Amino acid sequence: MPQDITPTARLTWADLDVLARRADHVTITRRVIALSEPERAAFAAELEAGIRKTRGEAWWGQRGNDPAAGYALAVIGSMPSAARAATLLTRRDMRDGWGSIPAEKFRSIVEARDIPWLADLGVRLAEKLPAKEVWARDWEFVSPMLTATPELAPRTEGFVRGWLDHVHQSTGRLRGLADALRDSPFLDHLLPAVFEIDGIGSALTGGQWDGEAWNTTPRSPAALATLVAEGRLDRATVFAATVDRLVRGDRPALLRPFAMLHDALAPTVDEMAGFTHDYARLLAGAPSAIAGLAQRALRAVDDAGRLELETLIEASAATLLRAEKGLVRTQLSWLEKVARRAPERAGELMETVAVAFGHPTLDVQERALNLIARQVARLDAGAVARIADAAGALGGDLPARAAELFGVAAAETGTPGVVELAPPAPAAAMPPPIASGAELATEIVALLHGGTAVAWERVLAALVALPAAGVPVAESLRPLLDRHHAELTDHGWHGELLRNALLGDVMRVILGRAKSSASSDNARNAWVFGSGPRQSLRGGPASVLELRIRELAERVSAEPAAELMATPTRVTGALDPAVLLERLFRAEAAGREPWPIDFEQALLRVPREADPAVVTAAAELTSAAGRRFAVWLKEGGLPDPVSTRWPQTGKDGRYAYGGTPPLKRRVVAQLDESRPVEHLLGGLLVNLTRSNVPSYYPWDFSAPIDITAAALPQHREVVAAWVLPVIAAHADMDGKGDGPMLPALAECSGPVGPALTLALAYGLGARHEPDRLAAVDAFLILAAGGEPIGAGIGAEVADLCADGVVKLTRVVAALTDVHRGGGSRALWELLAAALPGLLPAGPRGLPDLLELATQVAGEVGAHDDVPGLAEVAGRAGGSRLLKEARRLRTVLAG
Numbered sequence: 001m002p003q004d005i006t007p008t009a010r011l012t013w014a015d016l017d018v019l020a021r022r023a024d025h026v027t028i029t030r031r032v033i034a035l036s037e038p039e040r041a042a043f044a045a046e047l048e049a050g051i052r053k054t055r056g057e058a059w060w061g062q063r064g065n066d067p068a069a070g071y072a073l074a075v076i077g078s079m080p081s082a083a084r085a086a087t088l089l090t091r092r093d094m095r096d097g098w099g100s101i102p103a104e105k106f107r108s109i110v111e112a113r114d115i116p117w118l119a120d121l122g123v124r125l126a127e128k129l130p131a132k133e134v135w136a137r138d139w140e141f142v143s144p145m146l147t148a149t150p151e152l153a154p155r156t157e158g159f160v161r162g163w164l165d166h167v168h169q170s171t172g173r174l175r176g177l178a179d180a181l182r183d184s185p186f187l188d189h190l191l192p193a194v195f196e197i198d199g200i201g202s203a204l205t206g207g208q209w210d211g212e213a214w215n216t217t218p219r220s221p222a223a224l225a226t227l228v229a230e231g232r233l234d235r236a237t238v239f240a241a242t243v244d245r246l247v248r249g250d251r252p253a254l255l256r257p258f259a260m261l262h263d264a265l266a267p268t269v270d271e272m273a274g275f276t277h278d279y280a281r282l283l284a285g286a287p288s289a290i291a292g293l294a295q296r297a298l299r300a301v302d303d304a305g306r307l308e309l310e311t312l313i314e315a316s317a318a319t320l321l322r323a324e325k326g327l328v329r330t331q332l333s334w335l336e337k338v339a340r341r342a343p344e345r346a347g348e349l350m351e352t353v354a355v356a357f358g359h360p361t362l363d364v365q366e367r368a369l370n371l372i373a374r375q376v377a378r379l380d381a382g383a384v385a386r387i388a389d390a391a392g393a394l395g396g397d398l399p400a401r402a403a404e405l406f407g408v409a410a411a412e413t414g415t416p417g418v419v420e421l422a423p424p425a426p427a428a429a430m431p432p433p434i435a436s437g438a439e440l441a442t443e444i445v446a447l448l449h450g451g452t453a454v455a456w457e458r459v460l461a462a463l464v465a466l467p468a469a470g471v472p473v474a475e476s477l478r479p480l481l482d483r484h485h486a487e488l489t490d491h492g493w494h495g496e497l498l499r500n501a502l503l504g505d506v507m508r509v510i511l512g513r514a515k516s517s518a519s520s521d522n523a524r525n526a527w528v529f530g531s532g533p534r535q536s537l538r539g540g541p542a543s544v545l546e547l548r549i550r551e552l553a554e555r556v557s558a559e560p561a562a563e564l565m566a567t568p569t570r571v572t573g574a575l576d577p578a579v580l581l582e583r584l585f586r587a588e589a590a591g592r593e594p595w596p597i598d599f600e601q602a603l604l605r606v607p608r609e610a611d612p613a614v615v616t617a618a619a620e621l622t623s624a625a626g627r628r629f630a631v632w633l634k635e636g637g638l639p640d641p642v643s644t645r646w647p648q649t650g651k652d653g654r655y656a657y658g659g660t661p662p663l664k665r666r667v668v669a670q671l672d673e674s675r676p677v678e679h680l681l682g683g684l685l686v687n688l689t690r691s692n693v694p695s696y697y698p699w700d701f702s703a704p705i706d707i708t709a710a711a712l713p714q715h716r717e718v719v720a721a722w723v724l725p726v727i728a729a730h731a732d733m734d735g736k737g738d739g740p741m742l743p744a745l746a747e748c749s750g751p752v753g754p755a756l757t758l759a760l761a762y763g764l765g766a767r768h769e770p771d772r773l774a775a776v777d778a779f780l781i782l783a784a785g786g787e788p789i790g791a792g793i794g795a796e797v798a799d800l801c802a803d804g805v806v807k808l809t810r811v812v813a814a815l816t817d818v819h820r821g822g823g824s825r826a827l828w829e830l831l832a833a834a835l836p837g838l839l840p841a842g843p844r845g846l847p848d849l850l851e852l853a854t855q856v857a858g859e860v861g862a863h864d865d866v867p868g869l870a871e872v873a874g875r876a877g878g879s880r881l882l883k884e885a886r887r888l889r890t891v892l893a894g
Contacts, residue, residue: 011035011043011074013050020070028070029105032077033112044078047071051088068097077109082120089121090128098125099137103144122146122153129158139166143186150185155193157200163190164203168219177223182232191233195241201254218257225264239265243275246294252287259293269304272297280311283327284318291319291327299334309345312338313352320356320368328356328364336371339378347383350375354390360816362396362851362887363880369398373405396854397890421784421822427570427747430454434462437476444480444507448487448500453710454571456499456545460552461567463506468562477507489516495539495703502549509557537684540722541711542703544601544681551597562586565594566601572747573710575605577614577633581621588623599625600681604712607749608636639674641686643717643753646670648694663732665805666694667796669721669755685712688721696733698725705741709748716748721755728758730766731806739763739771742778752787760789761796764814765806772814779818783826790829797830798837801845808838808845812852819856828856832864839868842881850884857891864892 011031019028035043051071072089079085088094110118122145129138139162146153153159167180181187194200204220227233242265245258272279275297282294298315301307312335319331332353339349356368372387379387384406391402431454434440440462447455466473481488481504488504505515537543548566555561565583569576580602587594594602610633618630646668650661671688705723712719727742729735742763745756760782763775782789800806818827831853838846856862866888873885 010039013043013046016047016070016074017050017067020067020074023066023070025070025073025102025105028073029077029108032074033109035078040078041080043074044080044084047074047078048084048088051075051091051094054093066097066100068094069100069102072097072101073105073109076106076115077113082117082124085117085121086124089125095128098141099135101141103141106141107144118145119149119152126159127154127156129156129162131157131161134158134162134165136162136165136169139163147185150189153186153189155190155196157197160190160193160197160200161203164194164200164220168203171219177219178226181223182227192241195245195258198248198250199254201250201257204257205253218260221257221260221264224261228265235265236271239267239271240275243278246286246290247278247281249286252289255287255290259290262293267297269300269306273301273304273306276301276307276311280315283315288324288327291322291324295319295327295330302334302338309338309342309348313348316352317355320353320364321359323360325361325364328359329367332356332364332367332371336375339375343378346375346378347380350379351383351386351390354387357390357393361848362398362854362884365394365396365398369394369402369405376405395858396851396887420825421780424747424781424784427572427574430567430569430571431458433465434458435471437466437471437473440466440473441476441480444477444503445484447503448484451496451499451707452704453545453573453706456707457567457710459503460549461564463510463552464556464561465563467510467556468560474511478511481507481511499546499549502546502553505553506549506556509553515553536687536689537681539703540708541685541719542708544597544604544685544711545707547597547681548601551595555595559592559595561592561595562590564598566598566605568605568710568713570713572744573605573713574607574749575602577606577610577618580606580629581614581618584618584621584623584626584629588621588626593623594625597681599628600679601711603629603632603679604638604682605710605714606632606637608714637714638679638682638686639677640715640751641671641673641718643721643755644670644672645754645758646690648690648692651693661694662696663694663805664803666725666728666732667758667800668694668724668728669753669758671718671721671755685715685718685722694728695725698729698735705738705744708741709744713748715750716745717750717753717755719748720745720753720759724755724759724762727766728762730768730771731762731800731810734767736768736771739766739768739774742775743781746778746781746785752782752789752792754792757789757792758796761793761800762806764793764797765800765808765811766814767810769813772810773817776814776817776821779826780821780823783823788829790826791833794830794833795837798834801834801843802837802841804843808843808849812845812848815849816852819852819859824856824859828853828860828862831856832862832866835869836867839866839872839885847880847884850881850888854884854888854891857888862892863894866892 015031016028019031032040032043072094075085075088075094079088089098115121122142125142126146129142139159142159143153143162143166163184163186167184168177170180171177194204205218224233224238228235228238238261242258242262246255246262249255279294279297279301283291283298285291286294298307298312302312316331316335320328322328335349335353339346342349350372353368353371356364359365359368369391376384388402388406388408391399391406394402434443440459443455443459443462447459463473485504487500488507489501501516508515539546563583563586565580565587566575568574569579583602584594615630615633618626618633621627621630648666648668650663650665668690669688670690671686673683673686677683677686708723709716709719723738723741723745726735726738730738742759745759760775760779763778764772766772766775779789779793797806797808797811801808801811815827815830818824831849835849835853838849857864869885869889869892872882873889875882
């Protein structure tokens with residue numbers, strides 16, 4: 001490659017490559033402009049071959065001298081058509097250099113060549129802009145090609161987003177967004193697409209710095225309203241597009257700018273009257289804020305006497321069942337107002353009000369019943385009869401009131417028809433074992449992208465069983481190890497990074513290579529902490545998998561085995577005792593003792609109770625491991641530890657190097673062995689000492705729950721004690737994402753103690769709905785299995801919610817889902833245990849909990865005496881708390 005370039009010589013690819021890597025854009029521009037047409041044609045072919053030959057070199061690390069920018073200037077200066085230029089410029093390696101192309105040099109080349117296909121090139125490049133993440137400099141490179149012909153610009157999401165970002169960023173202290181939009185040549189052509197592209201609202205939500213703070217209010221609604229007021233934009237077109245965007249829907253946050261634009265336009269009654277059917281659809285099904293906008297618009301049209309009653313009735317029928325009680329209350333008041341105004345239509349209107357009898361909250365049901373009571377004298381007999389039939393949906397103490405109001409017999413109170421939960425299905429069996437080296441390589445690659453317990457078990461079993469069976473694996477593992485060297489090499493001391501590095505060591509040993517430091521004998525000591533008999537396994541049950549992988553690396557060649565003992569038979573990690581018995585018989589026949597950690601893991605996976613025939617057959621085993629297995633089955637496995645409720649108190653100076661702690665208190669569980677455990681892994685797991693101060697970063701050492709639970713599938717209380725701080729942080733520190741731990745624990749077996757009870761109480765109060773729903777699933781699984789969990793969880797809910805450590809409003813939402821899911825009997829036990837502790841404290845959300853309790857008590861036929869309820873119900877006043885307490889007391893009294 002030449003190092004000196006003669007300016008007068010014909011430009012070659014070698015010359016360009018040197019200039020581009022020097023970022024000498026001045027010389028490149030001068031040289032390509034100086035080319036004659038024959039030279040240009042010859043160089044174009046050479047340039048195409050040269051760019052393709054680079055094969056996407058990693059240029060991104062070369063600050064300021066990305067050769068792609070220089071190559072791009074040469075493309076513009078030599079290609080004969082937009083198609084050939086676009087083919088090169090849209091290559092991935094060239095695409096990354098758009099933002100570094102000097103604009104003035106680009107313009108110089110375009111002007112010198114007088115390129116006739118510039119707009120065509122702009123269209124081709126604009127269509128390649130990504131839909132979501134458009135770099136500002138990329139858009140600024142493409143858009144000038146279309147400035148003279150903006151009507152040719154593609155209305156793709158990428159180009160429209162780039163335009164919106166550009167106009168927002170081109171504002172300042174002296175130039176507002178309305179000015180930037182007004183001056184843009186793309187305004188008329190691209191603005192319709194802003195209302196048509198789903199998700200584009202995210203490009204309209206940005207605020208600006210007001211000199212003191214960041215104002216998050218979107219600026220685009222006011223700017224567009226200004227252009228409408230000036231006459232720059234057609235008002236009717238913009239208003240129609242706004243309503244259409246709201247009707248077509250999107251995520252609430254992305255609809256906010258369009259709702260703000262609707263209000264900024266301040267539509268007249270005449271304008272809104274033309275869209276009443278659209279507003280009716282929004283009122284019935286749009287997100288809450290948009291439905292409120294539609295409700296206000298329809299009321300304004302109705303107040304002007306221009307809303308058809310049929311439209312109001314149709315919209316109300318769906319609105320009255322919405323969860324937002326504010327919307328429903330407003331709709332009920334509106335219907336009553338219309339009934340007074342049009343008494344001849346009162347029957348239709350009150351029958352519509354009766355739809356609210358099916359609302360999930362008693363508060364709304366009662367409001368609807370009271371409204372009808374005020375109008376019942378105006379109704380004919382047919383309307384009253386139909387409304388009386390609808391009253392069958394009422395709950396709590398309302399059916400009796402409705403019967404008295406409508407002059408019908410009260411419904412008989414017999415045995416409540418509670419739907420019983422079906423027993424939980426047994427856990428699925430493990431998938432078939434890996435059968436070939438190619439399949440093993442595929443499964444290992446999948447592990448590197450996120451390993452599950454099932455995937456790890458299959459891979460570990462195959463790494464032992466396939467070589468023992470004579471199946472060649474080296475040819476599959478060798479290229480895999482070379483290709484994924486970084487992921488399979490030691491660069492972490494816990495968690496996924498360590499597991500992958502240990503797996504790499506197993507592969508190295510099989511291939512006859514040296515292990516990395518991940519498998520050093522000294523590293524094992526780092527996994528044990530504590531002293532004396534109360535030693536624990538750092539990282540908890542999930543660490544067992546890492547110890548097992550390390551054992552494979554140490555023994556797979558030194559002490560070859562035909563199979564692993566611990567490979568489970570169920571996806572939960574459970575191991576059929578009969579299967580383990582067969583494995584031990586085969587090992588004895590081969591004269592081999594199982595590997596220690598593998599065998600101990602196998603014992604921890606065996607159910608507490610085994611078939612008597614298996615127990616009898618196990619007594620015939622003669623090896624040390626066989627005799628130990630026989631004793632294990634006879635004694636019922638690992639002794640359950642003592643699980644103790646352990647309160648922790650937040651203290652200043654222990655959080656973020658000082659300052660106020662983020663929570664006042666947390667309750668976790670501590671484990672102590674109930675009797676000496678002669679089982680290394682078991683002894684390390686049933687001893688767990690907790691600090692008196694909460695862990696503010698409990699997720700730092702948390703592992704995937706399926707891997708954690710699979711280590712101890714017969715001892716869910718032990719696993720719950722280890723993971724409890726992570727679950728608690730979902731409620732008291734607004735953590736996120738680990739909710740699936742709870743259903744996984746519920747699907748395991750073993751007694752339920754303070755740890756699992758607390759985990760469910762915290763899970764029901766989690767900040768994020770998916771985590772709460774996971775707790776609901778776990779509650780239903782345990783209730784279906786006959787576990788008496790309600791009273792214990794109720795007592796913990798009372799303790800945690802009384803002082804606001806956990807928000808009761810979140811718990812009520814989750815418990816409502818439990819009720820809908822069929823867990824009403826266990827739920828009543830929870831409520832009956834929780835209310836005595838919550839009634840004196842009166843936390844926010846207590847009226848809603850009392851309302852739920854009324855519904856559940858009526859369904860299950862409860863007549864319990866709830867301590868403290870009579871005192872609250874007997875207080876003077878008309879607050880909702882007192883009303884709901886009286887309602888519950890009435891239902892419990894029968």
